[in-house]
Amino acid sequence: MMRITSTISIPDRELAFEYQRASGPGGQNVNKVSTAVQLRFDVRRSASLPEDVRRRLIHLAGRRLTDDGVLILLGRRFRTQEHNRADVLERLRELIVRAAAAPKPRKPTRPTKGARERRLESKHRIAERKSSRLRRHTGEE
Numbered sequence: 001m002m003r004i005t006s007t008i009s010i011p012d013r014e015l016a017f018e019y020q021r022a023s024g025p026g027g028q029n030v031n032k033v034s035t036a037v038q039l040r041f042d043v044r045r046s047a048s049l050p051e052d053v054r055r056r057l058i059h060l061a062g063r064r065l066t067d068d069g070v071l072i073l074l075g076r077r078f079r080t081q082e083h084n085r086a087d088v089l090e091r092l093r094e095l096i097v098r099a100a101a102a103p104k105p106r107k108p109t110r111p112t113k114g115a116r117e118r119r120l121e122s123k124h125r126i127a128e129r130k131s132s133r134l135r136r137h138t139g140e141e
Contacts, residue, residue, distance in 0.1 A: 002092075014046055018037075036084060038072060045069070
């Protein structure tokens, strides 16, 4: 059982791990041992996530989400399988924590009196400049 927040926990059966050989440093070991970890978590079918968290997680996941709604995280930063497994679990936890935080609602605001006056003054100056051009060019040629 993976604890995310006080209200959200993900059972181990919803997480699928696949191990593969990693590229990069590791000497001869890199060709023999499957240290890279691929975590698959079915976001759309998970019974552990509230609907609002699920929607935000799908949005946050971006390209890491397949067309079927499966979130795929790949861990190959470390040389050991255990470290990579802990890394992908922590990254999944961070993603879900970010999705669990409800966005702050926007409060509509109005421009201040000074801002309205500055805007109108600027419009007036531009109108004056353009009207002076008209008077100058409409004369005799």
